[in-house]
Amino acid sequence: MMHRLFKTVVLALITCGGIGRGNTASAQSAPLERSLLWEISGKGLPAPSYLYGTIHMICGNDFHMADKISKAFDQTSQLVLEIDMFDPAIVAQMEKALVADTPLSARLSPQRYALMDSLLQQQAGISLQLFDNYKLVALTSLLGRLSYTCDSLKVYEAEFKEMAVAKNIQIGSLETLEEQMGYFYKAFPDDSILAQLTELDLKAMRTETARMVQYYRTEELEQVYKSVTEEKSMSKDALYWLLEARNANWVKRMPAMMKAHSTFFAVGAGHLAGDKGVIRLLRANGYTVKPVLR
Numbered sequence: 001m002m003h004r005l006f007k008t009v010v011l012a013l014i015t016c017g018g019i020g021r022g023n024t025a026s027a028q029s030a031p032l033e034r035s036l037l038w039e040i041s042g043k044g045l046p047a048p049s050y051l052y053g054t055i056h057m058i059c060g061n062d063f064h065m066a067d068k069i070s071k072a073f074d075q076t077s078q079l080v081l082e083i084d085m086f087d088p089a090i091v092a093q094m095e096k097a098l099v100a101d102t103p104l105s106a107r108l109s110p111q112r113y114a115l116m117d118s119l120l121q122q123q124a125g126i127s128l129q130l131f132d133n134y135k136l137v138a139l140t141s142l143l144g145r146l147s148y149t150c151d152s153l154k155v156y157e158a159e160f161k162e163m164a165v166a167k168n169i170q171i172g173s174l175e176t177l178e179e180q181m182g183y184f185y186k187a188f189p190d191d192s193i194l195a196q197l198t199e200l201d202l203k204a205m206r207t208e209t210a211r212m213v214q215y216y217r218t219e220e221l222e223q224v225y226k227s228v229t230e231e232k233s234m235s236k237d238a239l240y241w242l243l244e245a246r247n248a249n250w251v252k253r254m255p256a257m258m259k260a261h262s263t264f265f266a267v268g269a270g271h272l273a274g275d276k277g278v279i280r281l282l283r284a285n286g287y288t289v290k291p292v293l294r
Contacts, residue, residue: 099133179249
């Protein structure tokens with residue numbers, strides 16, 4: 001059972017990035033059009049590339065792959081993800097990275113350990129003992145998975161990888177696992193995670209997730225961004241490390257990829273909008289980035 005549970009934690013961490021609390025981002029520029037798919041051209045690119053905002057996990061009944069996505073994908077010769085989360089080597093590295101040097105029961109006082117265990121048992125039916133040998137970020141990631149009420153989940157990145165394998169095209173990444181894990185640890189230090197757990201409300205998390213899924217289904221990119229970055233969802237530090245710092249690094253790496261191959265980029269939709277989102281950063285660097293509406 002523990003092995004299956006931990007596999008779920010690994011996928012949840014790579015795709016969801018955990019939970020957070022704190023202050024939100026600054027005001028945005030004029031709203032972006034309602035589209036999850038964007039065409040990137042100009043600045044000497046030999047052919048357009050595409051940027052698609054995923055919701056990393058979604059209930060099977062809510063999953064939809066619009067015709068415009070398949071058409072754009074067919075025009076490209078490379079798929080680029082945040083990281084290739086389905087590479088067995090990546091999953092193995094993640095499992096190793098999440099093992100703690102010191103058991104959680106030794107890091108917390110007996111009183112605090114008992115309190116955390118009680119909260120988890122009450123809210124999610126999970127024993128803290130299952131995570132005794134792992135870093136706390138693994139626990140918050142599983143809670144992100146539990147914010148969905150369905151048993152069957154679909155992952156857009158998995159679908160895109162299957163499409164890429166069927167088409168026999170290259171699959172690349174915007175960052176390494178080490179880089180991504182470094183961002184997660186900076187975004188969610190242990191003290192912050194413990195504070196979040198004392199305020200855990202799984203029912204409220206599920207309500208927020210359902211609202212975000214609805215925004216996603218109607219391609220309201222700006223609303224998805226607001227939902228991800230609002231006070232209930234992301235601290236100021238997490239906003240910087242999970243979105244802004246990574247967006248800036250990605251935009252530095254994307255030009256060489258687009259020049260070499262017409263590329264289909266699939267990244268979390270929360271990375272696209274915002275003043276420091278990928279769309280506005282690409283535009284600031286001279287690219288034409290326009291919505292694909294149909």
